[in-house]
Amino acid sequence: MLNRRRFLGTTAAAAGVATFGGRMALADDAILEAARKEGTVNWYCSLIQDQAARPLKAAFEAKYPGVTVELVAGKASELFLKINDELSASRLQADVHHGGSTAAKLLAQGQLAAYVPPAASAYPDDMKDPDGFWTAQVVSFLVPAYNTDMVSAEEAPKTYDDVLDPKWKGAIAWATSMTQGGPPGFIATVLELMGEDEGMAYLRKLSEQQIVNVPANQRVVLDQVVAGEYPLALCTFSHHSEISKGKGAPVQWIPLEPKVTTTADPVFLMKDAPNPNAGKLLIDFIVSDEGQEVLAKAGYIPGNPAFRDPAHNPPAVSLSPSFVGDNIDTWIGIYDELFK
Structure with a gap:
């Protein structure tokens, strides 16, 4: 693929x-x-x-x-x-x-x-x-982030499998940005880490979590997490959380194991x-x-x-512009099939 x-x-x-x-x-x-x-x-x-x-x-x-x-x-x-x-x-x-x-x-x-x-x-x-x-x-590091008033550090997901926990069903949001910094980049990383067959199986399970598609960019989604509209978001940028946290916002990004996405x-x-x-x-x-x-x-x-x-500076799968250009249509197709 x-x-x-x-x-x-x-x-x-x-x-x-x-x-x-x-x-x-x-x-x-x-x-x-x-x-x-x-x-x-x-x-x-x-x-x-x-x-x-x-x-x-x-x-x-x-x-x-x-x-x-x-x-x-x-x-x-x-x-x-x-x-x-x-x-x-x-x-x-x-x-x-x-x-x-x-x-x-x-x-x-x-x-x-x-x-x-x-x-x-x-x-x-x-x-x-x-x-x-x-x-x-x-x-940019593409990472999950959570509201620290709603989710404790112990409860927050640490691995990709943790994101599949039934407690997160309907409680996860992500931006509908069809770029390497949005769901397509997350999909690419899963496929790189797990391989095509295991990765697609994981993504199908993730689709059952009923992720909320927010028609906005990553910064807006993170702001909604800060405001308590969602306890957890995927595909946010780590430096956005750092900036908000520095201003006192209840937010923390997660270096999901084994690797996150960097673009x-x-x-x-x-x-x-x-x-x-x-x-x-x-x-x-x-x-x-x-x-x-x-x-x-x-x-x-x-x-x-x-x-x-x-x-x-967490361990990361690096998505180069050329790799993105060659494959982003495939990743968007997977998003359309499973998450749209």
């Missing part, structure tokens, strides 16, 4: 990058000079603006005076449509964009440029594309970017130590594991 091609990344191709003593080196001065001549980089960005996007913009512009970041903000789906409209009109404005589902679609269309930033050499294989088309700027939010350069050198410079910065520190301070989970809190 599953096409396992490029499930986990392998060593990235160093497109345009020379290697010296095992370290990737780049003609930084040449790119910086060309970027300053371009003067602008158009960053189509769905990161939370005040929390992450604007701090990254400010830090980049402070480091590289003479290159201005033009932020084009919006939801990932809206920005993908905008890029497609620009491509259809042969008037592409986007230089740099991000997102797992978007990367898979644009890769299939042949619209991404291969570019390996120097910092990618420090990233594990599943955090970069084997052909050099993207590097993970942040990741990369890859940053990438458009093939026909109007400002390709400024785009490369921005990507360099985002995945560099400086950029990863900005994202970590913003409450995101950095793509570089060296900047992650070990307590918030």
Whole structure:
């Protein structure tokens, strides 16, 4: 059922990058000079603006005076449509964009440029594309979460089998987001962990739990758990729970055993970017130590594991954009059959 091609990344191709003593080196001065001549980089960005996007913009512009970041903000789906409209009109404005589902679609269309930033050499294989088309700027861990006023730590499920306990029937919610960060990603992880036959048997049993399909995103579902509308949710993001818990909310995420799901939010350069050198410079910065520190301070989970809190970095099945692009229709079909 599953096409396992490029499930986990392998060593990235160093497109345009020379290697010296095992370290990737780049003609930084040449790119910086060309970027300053371009003067602008158009960053189509769905990161939370005040929390992450604007701090990254400010830090980049402070480091590289003479290159201005033009932020084009919006939801990932809206920005993908905008890029497609620009491509259809042969008037592409986007230089740099991000997102797992978007990367898979644009890769299939042949619209991404291969570019390996120097910092990618420090990233594990599943955090970069084997052909050099993207590097993970942040990741998300897809996990269950529960309301701590309604469920004790002892009662909370610890394993996938625990989720099948009859006490959870009709009490579990998840978002109807048909992306790798929603039910399709959960389905993919079950099939990877258990194999096709055992995994499908598990999913059929899970469907008997009468999971509530909430027509909203993962953040909204978690807010409903916090409000006590549901005691337990699947397919929430761990960093959302951490942010809410830090503000006093009664919520806790669960590192479901043996592994949860992780999805990369890859940053990438458009093939026909109007400002390709400024785009490369921005990507360099985002995945560099400086950029990863900005994202970590913003409450995101950095793509570089060296900047992650070990307590918030559970064992995980990694779903790369290419693997998602190859298989998401299959996972959605399983969702439609069993859970819709």
